[in-house]
Amino acid sequence: xxxxxxxxxxxxxxxxxxxxxxxxxxxxxxxxxxxxxxxxxxxxxxxxxxxxxxxxxxxxxxxxxxxxxxxxxxxxxxxxxxxxxxxxxxxxxxxxxxxxxxxxxxxxxxxxxxxxxxxxxxxxxxxxxxxxxxxxxxxxxxxxxxxxxxxxxxxxxxxxxxxxx
Numbered sequence: 001x002x003x004x005x006x007x008x009x010x011x012x013x014x015x016x017x018x019x020x021x022x023x024x025x026x027x028x029x030x031x032x033x034x035x036x037x038x039x040x041x042x043x044x045x046x047x048x049x050x051x052x053x054x055x056x057x058x059x060x061x062x063x064x065x066x067x068x069x070x071x072x073x074x075x076x077x078x079x080x081x082x083x084x085x086x087x088x089x090x091x092x093x094x095x096x097x098x099x100x101x102x103x104x105x106x107x108x109x110x111x112x113x114x115x116x117x118x119x120x121x122x123x124x125x126x127x128x129x130x131x132x133x134x135x136x137x138x139x140x141x142x143x144x145x146x147x148x149x150x151x152x153x154x155x156x157x158x159x160x161x162x163x164x165x
Contacts, residue, residue, distance in 0.1 A: 013140070017140070024117075024121065025039050027117065027120060027121075028113075028117055031113045031116060031117055032110075032113060034113075035106060035109055035110070035113070036080060037106075037110075038076070040063055040065070040069075040073055041073055041076065041077055041082075042106075042110045042113075042114075043062070043063055044059055044062075044063060044070075044073055044074070044077065044083075044097075045077070045082065045083070045099060045103055045106060045107075045110065046110070047059060047062050048083065048097065048098060048099040048103070049099060049104070049107055052098070053086060053096035053097060053098035054096060054097055055088065055094050055095075055096060055097075056070055056071065056074060056094075056095070056097055057094075059074070059097060064153065074097055077103070080102075081100060081102045081103075082099065082100055082102055082103035082106065083097050083098060083099055083100060083103055084097075084098055084100050085097055085098075086098050
């Protein structure tokens with residue numbers, strides 16, 4: 001374990017989260033590269049697989065990112081043939097993003113990569129340790145989202161907490 005630099009000594013949990021998030025994203029990126037995907041692209045596809053066509057603004061909220069970043073993700077997935085934009089019949093000014101058959105074909109591969117990522121992350125932790133770790137992470141997320149600053153950074157209410165099916 002890397003010791004926190006002196007300036008971060010008063011925030012050892014925050015420093016550990018930062019290190020873990022960075023390493024985890026790099027590992028996810030390496031695993032996703034075999035599909036030609038970058039981190040966050042698979043998250044957007046997961047949302048489409050679960051919920052069907054979505055407005056880009058809803059996808060941005062789900063990803064916890066701004067509209068420009070979401071636009072770039074959608075454009076890259078669209079160029080690869082994994083998503084397409086459709087007119088939103090409820091609002092002519094908006095469009096919906098939908099997974100294509102090629103995007104749907106990625107689902108089993110993405111699920112396999114996420115299972116591999118999970119196993120690499122938890123290692124030899126017991127089921128009890130895994131549940132305790134997840135409960136701690138959910139609690140930390142709830143703590144941050146309950147603050148005024150955190151509420152502007154997180155997912156919409158109802159999307160927080162336990163992993164999605």
